[in-house]
Amino acid sequence: MRRVYLDHSATTPVDPRVVEAMLPYLTGKFGNASSVHLFGQEARAAADGARRQVAALIGARANEIIFTSGGTEANNLAIRGVCELAEPRHIITSSIEHPSVRGTLESLEKRGWVVTRLPVYDDGIIRLEDVRSALRSDTVLISVMMANNEIGTIQPIKEIGALVKEERQRGRRHLWFHTDAVQAAGRIAIEVEHLGCDLLTLSAHKIYAPKGSGALFLRRGVRLTPQQVGGHQERERRAGTESIANIVAFGTAAELAQREMPARNEHTRRLRDRFENAVKASIDDLAFNGDHKRRLPHLSNISFRFIEGEGLLIHLDMQGVAVSTGSACSSGTLEPSPVIRALGRDEELARGAIRFSFGKDNTDEDIDYVLEVLPRAVESLRALSPLSRQTIAAS
Ligand SMILES: Cc1ncc(COP(=O)(O)O)c(C=O)c1O
Numbered sequence: 047m048r049r050v051y052l053d054h055s056a057t058t059p060v061d062p063r064v065v066e067a068m069l070p071y072l073t074g075k076f077g078n079a080s081s082v083h084l085f086g087q088e089a090r091a092a093a094d095g096a097r098r099q100v101a102a103l104i105g106a107r108a109n110e111i112i113f114t115s116g117g118t119e120a121n122n123l124a125i126r127g128v129c130e131l132a133e134p135r136h137i138i139t140s141s142i143e144h145p146s147v148r149g150t151l152e153s154l155e156k157r158g159w160v161v162t163r164l165p166v167y168d169d170g171i172i173r174l175e176d177v178r179s180a181l182r183s184d185t186v187l188i189s190v191m192m193a194n195n196e197i198g199t200i201q202p203i204k205e206i207g208a209l210v211k212e213e214r215q216r217g218r219r220h221l222w223f224h225t226d227a228v229q230a231a232g233r234i235a236i237e238v239e240h241l242g243c244d245l246l247t248l249s250a251h252k253i254y255a256p257k258g259s260g261a262l263f264l265r266r267g268v269r270l271t272p273q274q275v276g277g278h279q280e281r282e283r284r285a286g287t288e289s290i291a292n293i294v295a296f297g298t299a300a301e302l303a304q305r306e307m308p309a310r311n312e313h314t315r316r317l318r319d320r321f322e323n324a325v326k327a328s329i330d331d332l333a334f335n336g337d338h339k340r341r342l343p344h345l346s347n348i349s350f351r352f353i354e355g356e357g358l359l360i361h362l363d364m365q366g367v368a369v370s371t372g373s374a375c376s377s378g379t380l381e382p383s384p385v386i387r388a389l390g391r392d393e394e395l396a397r398g399a400i401r402f403s404f405g406k407d408n409t410d411e412d413i414d415y416v417l418e419v420l421p422r423a424v425e426s427l428r429a430l431s432p433l434s435r436q437t438i439a440a441s
Contacts, residue, residue, distance in 0.1 A: 047365070047366045048366050048415050049366040049367075049368075050366060050367045050368070050408070050412040050415055050416055051368045051405065051408075052367065052368060052369050052402045052403060052404060052405075052408070052412075052416065053368045053369055053370050053401075053403055054252075054344060054403040054404060054405035055195055055196075055198075055229060055252070055344075055345060055370075055401060055403035056370055056403070057251045057252065057257060058251060058252060058253065058254045058405055059254065059405075059407070060254060060255060060256050060295070061254035061255075061298075061299060061302060063298065063302060064254060064255050064256075064295045064298045064299050064302070065295075067294055067295060067297075067298040068256075068291040068292070068294045068295040068298070069291075071089070071092060071290045071291035071294050072291045075088045075089065075092065075290075076089075077089040077290075078287055079092075079093050079279075079287075079288050079290060080277070080278070080279065080287070089288075089290045092290055092293070092294050093113070093288055093290055093293050093294075094108070095294075095297060096113075096293045096294050096296060096297025096298075096300075097109075097111045097113070097293075097297070098297075099297035099298065099300045099301045100248065100261050100296060100297055100300045101263075102300070102301070102304060103231060103232070103236065103248075103300040103301075103303060103304050104227070104231065104236040104237070104238050104246060104248070104263055105236065105237035105238050105239055105240070106238050106246075106263050107266065109266070109281070110238075110263055110264055110265060110266055111261050111262075111263060112261060112262045112263075112264055112280045112281075112283050112284050113259065113260075113261050113280060113284070113288060113293050113296075114259075114260045114261060114262055114284060115258055115259065115260060115289075116249050116250070116251070116257070116258060116259060116260035117144075117146060117226070117228040117247050117248065117249030117252075117260045118146040118260075119260060119273075120247040120248065120249070120260045120261060120262040121144070121146040121147050121150060121226055121247050122146065122150050122273060123262050123270070123272075123273050123283075123284065124189070124224045124245040124247060124262055124264075124270075125137075125147065125150045125151065125154070125187065125189055125224065126150060126153075126154070126271070126273055127270035127271050127272065127273060127283075128186065128187055128222050128224070128245065128268070128269075128270055128271075129154055129159065129186060129187060130271040131269060131270070131271055132186050132220065134154075134157060134158035134159045134160075135159065135160070135184040135185070135186045136159070136160045136161075136162070136182045136184045136185045136186065137151060137154065137159055137160070137161045137162070137185070137186065137187045137188070137189065138161075138162045138164065138177060138180045138181070138185060138187070138188045138189075138190075139151055139161060139162070139163055139164070139188070139189045139190060140163065140164050140166060140172045140190050140191065140201065141163040141164060141165055141166060141384075141388045142166055142170065142191070142194050142196075142197075142384075142385045142388050143189070143190075143191055143226065144191060144195055144226055144228070146226075147189055147191065147226055151189070162180045164176045164177060164180060164190075165388065166199070166388050166389065167389075167390075168389050168390050169199065169336065169337035169340070169389075170194060170197045170199035170335065170336035170337055170341075170385075170388075170389055171199050171200075171201060171202070171337055171340060172190065172201055172202070173202075174202050174205045174206065174209065177190075177206055177209060178209060181213070185221055186220055186221065186222065187221075187222050187223075187224060188206060188210065188221070188222070188223045188224070189223075189224040189225070189226070190203065190206060190224075190225060191225060191226040191227075191228075191229075192225045192226065192227040192229070192230035192234070192236075192246075193227070193229045193230040193233070193234065193341075193342050194229065194336070194385065195228070195229045196335075196347060196372040196383060196385040196386070196399075196401055197335045197336030197341065197345070197347045197385060197386070197389075197401075198229070198336060198341040198342035198344075198345035198346075198347070198403075199336040199337050199340060199341050200230070200234065200340045200341060200342065201225075203225050203241050203243065204240065204241050204242065206223060206242075207223060207241045207242020207243055208242055210222075210223045210242060210244075211242050222244045222245065222268060223242065223243045223244050223245070224243065224244065224245040224246070224247070225241070225243045225245075225246050225247070226246075226247045227246050227247060227248060228247055228248060228249040228252055228260075229252065229342060230342065231248050231249075231252070231253060231300075231303070232252070232253040232299075232300070232303030232304075232307060232310075233307070233310075233311065233342050233343060233344060234342070235307070238263055238265070243263075243265075244264070244265045244268045245262060245263060245264055245265070245268065245270075246262070246263040247260070247261075247262055247263075248260055248261045248262075248263070250292065250295065250296035250299060253299045253300065253302075253303045254299050254302070254303070254406070255292070255295040255296045255298070255299035256292060256295055258289065258292055259289065259292035259293060259295065259296045260296075261296070264283070270283060272284060272285065274286055306406070310344075310406045311343045311344070313406060313408075314343050314344035314404040314405065314406065314408070315343035315344070317404050317408055317410070317412075317413055318343065318344060318345070318346050318402075318404050320410075320413060321346060321402065321404075321413050321416065321417070322334070322346055322348075324413075324417050325348065325417070325420065325421075328417070328421045329350070329420070329421050329424050331350070331351035331352065332348055332349065332350060332351070333348070333349040333351070333391065333395050334346070334347070334348055335347040335348065335349060335386055335389060335391070335399060336389070344403055344404045344405065345401065345402070345403045345404070346401070346402045346403075346404075347386075347399055347400070347401045347402075348399070348400055348402070349386065349391065349395040349396070349398045349399045349400075350398045350400065350424055351394065351395060351398055351434075352394075352398070352428050352431045352433045352434035353398050353424065353427040353428055353431055353434075354380070354397050354398065354427075355371035355372075355383075355397060355398050355399050355400050356371055356380055357427050358398075358400055358423060358424065358427060359371055359400065361423040361426070361427060362416075362419065362420065362423055365419040365423065366415075367415070367416050367419060367420075369400050369401060369402050370400070370401050370403075371383065371399060371400055371401065372384075372385050372386060372399060372401065380397070382396035382397045382399075383396055383399055386399045394433070402416075
């Protein structure tokens, strides 16, 4: 059976060039970067090189990068790190953040912080005016993701950055702007200076490096309470022996992503658009989720009316095609994706949503295969669906 992986927003395969770059740091060059001897110096030099590569991907300085174990840790470090410097005050965020931001904010709410969650409109995008009106005199942090992981919509980050700058010029000193760029990095060009953000989250495994590595950009001069203490690593901002092989892998992947971004985007956009056009032509009762233009070039989120996304996912998996849904299992029942619900979709459409996310190594033959199995899978599930039978009988 053919296997087609269309779940690159969940994770990506490791690029062989990345494996090649990291291997020496698992074997001969295994030193601890804190050691004084030559083994340690080799490890330190490798981490420094990777730090420059990761910084270059987002237009930052190397000493503004803190390596972490991934995007989740970087989001926790950013939000808790900034907020723990102050008494409980006010935070602004969007209603479609990744659980690693959502959960961190919920934990702060339990400690007395007030969180304003801005709505997205039916295009999956927040409005700058809503950010402006949500600002309070005690707002300490704005945390808005750069691009959403389920629908790929791109938020007005530059505009929020400009608003924060304006507020600072008016004399407001304690307002920080964090953006989770885990899905956006390597897919849209990022210049932290231009965007005006103070903290930015990255994850290695979304850009063809292994899982277990990430980074937080922390603008020079911004203070933060470390969340992991006990060693002097990462300039006292994240204690723990660095995973040099993973850091080297992340650096290499960041450099490749930067260099190959235009070609990768052109490739995935072409496959995605070809896929969407063919799906539109062959399947009825669909809804495309999220703004068609302001979205990542590799992602397509489609709701198939009358069926459960989860059922379709399993059906496709049995045919070798890997996709995902945004539903989460809570107390034994499948909750429809909160992101799709936030677009104002009814529950049925939210339950029927599937994310297809394309990657640099997908081929036209992959798409041909999915286009062969998908309409059949939808048709057979709809034939079994009581909802769809009722509708047919009623019409
Ligand atoms: C938008 C976003 N933020 C954060 C994360 C978490 O990153 P990690 O898997 O490296 O912890 C993810 C992963 O899916 C994500 O999509």
